Amino acid sequence: MSDNNLLHCENIHKYFGQVHALEGVDFDVGQPEVVGLVGDNGAGKSTLIKCICGIFQPTKGEIHFKGEEKEFTTPQESLQAGIESIQQDQALVEDMDIKRNFFLGREPKNSLGLLDLKEMRQASMDGLSDMGLEIRSPDVNVRELSGGQRQGIAIARALHFNFDLIILDEPTNNLSIKESKKVYEYIQQLKQNGLSAILISHAIQEVYPVSDRIVVLRNGEKIIDQDREEVEMEEVEKAIVGGEGDEDLEHLLL
Numbered sequence: 001m002s003d004n005n006l007l008h009c010e011n012i013h014k015y016f017g018q019v020h021a022l023e024g025v026d027f028d029v030g031q032p033e034v035v036g037l038v039g040d041n042g043a044g045k046s047t048l049i050k051c052i053c054g055i056f057q058p059t060k061g062e063i064h065f066k067g068e069e070k071e072f073t074t075p076q077e078s079l080q081a082g083i084e085s086i087q088q089d090q091a092l093v094e095d096m097d098i099k100r101n102f103f104l105g106r107e108p109k110n111s112l113g114l115l116d117l118k119e120m121r122q123a124s125m126d127g128l129s130d131m132g133l134e135i136r137s138p139d140v141n142v143r144e145l146s147g148g149q150r151q152g153i154a155i156a157r158a159l160h161f162n163f164d165l166i167i168l169d170e171p172t173n174n175l176s177i178k179e180s181k182k183v184y185e186y187i188q189q190l191k192q193n194g195l196s197a198i199l200i201s202h203a204i205q206e207v208y209p210v211s212d213r214i215v216v217l218r219n220g221e222k223i224i225d226q227d228r229e230e231v232e233m234e235e236v237e238k239a240i241v242g243g244e245g246d247e248d249l250e251h252l253l254l
């Protein structure tokens with residue numbers, strides 16, 4: 001793979017003290033492409049995407065986005081470059097209402113230079129109803145919402161602003177089956193619009209049907225990187241857990 005890709009990560013290492021969380025991972029995302037990033041607890045999935053979006057800095061390795069080497073030091077920098085990420089643990093700001101959360105950092109202003117609250121109310125409600133999320137008012141504080149509703153808002157927000165790359169870390173964790181299905185439908189739509197996504201999940205059954213390529217991390221190393229059509233779901237499931245037959249994995253790396 002090369003710099004022609006939207007995202008190109010080369011030999012990424014990350015240490016947390018003695019813990020070697022990423023051990024030389026190469027990771028690419030094409031345009032448009034949906035990459036399913038899977039692996040067991042502690043495999044390094046969140047660490048890798050936090051390195052990509054500037055929450056962490058890799059200890060070693062290079063990240064290229066749209067053909068340029070990048071060293072993002074904050075998530076705001078990656079956002080400005082065109083990468084929107086929804087983290088597993090910090091999807092929304094607790095003390096703000098829905099419309100404020102929806103526009104976080106991208107608030108529209110009116111002709112007086114003040115927040116355009118009317119536009120914020122309208123657009124946030126439209127975004128949520130497009131996803132099939134029924135919320136009574138954009139003025140509700142997110143503290144009053146369920147986990148699933150919060151995740152839904154974070155996803156609707158990411159989908160509303162057309163980013164080049166959207167990273168979703170366990171997006172359906174707290175969602176009902178119906179809401180999860182909707183999220184995956186949206187991911188398909190993103191791709192039809194020429195956007196790319198990284199989809200992180202434990203649930204290979206959910207990710208497999210919507211991904212163009214499957215990447216498996218285990219103990220900080222990439223052990224599978226294959227077009228979806230070239231790898232069976234059962235093979236991926238086995239690789240995630242590890243154990244017998246590991247010596248046969250070599251052919252599943254690009």
Ligand SMILES: Nc1ncnc2c1ncn2[C@@H]1O[C@H](COP(=O)(O)OP(=O)(O)OP(=O)(O)O)[C@@H](O)[C@H]1O
Pocket residue numbers: 016019021039040041042043044045046047048088202
């Ligand atoms: N901020 C941190 N400080 C110290 N160690 C960390 C930190 N973040 C992650 N780690 C360690 O790095 C390794 C990879 O963690 P990571 O969160 O990337 O896993 P993951 O694949 O996202 O797992 P999960 O599926 O549970 O979310 C783990 O051993 C974890 O304990």
Ligand SMILES: [Mg+2]
Pocket residue numbers: 045046047088169
């Ligand atoms: Mg994680």
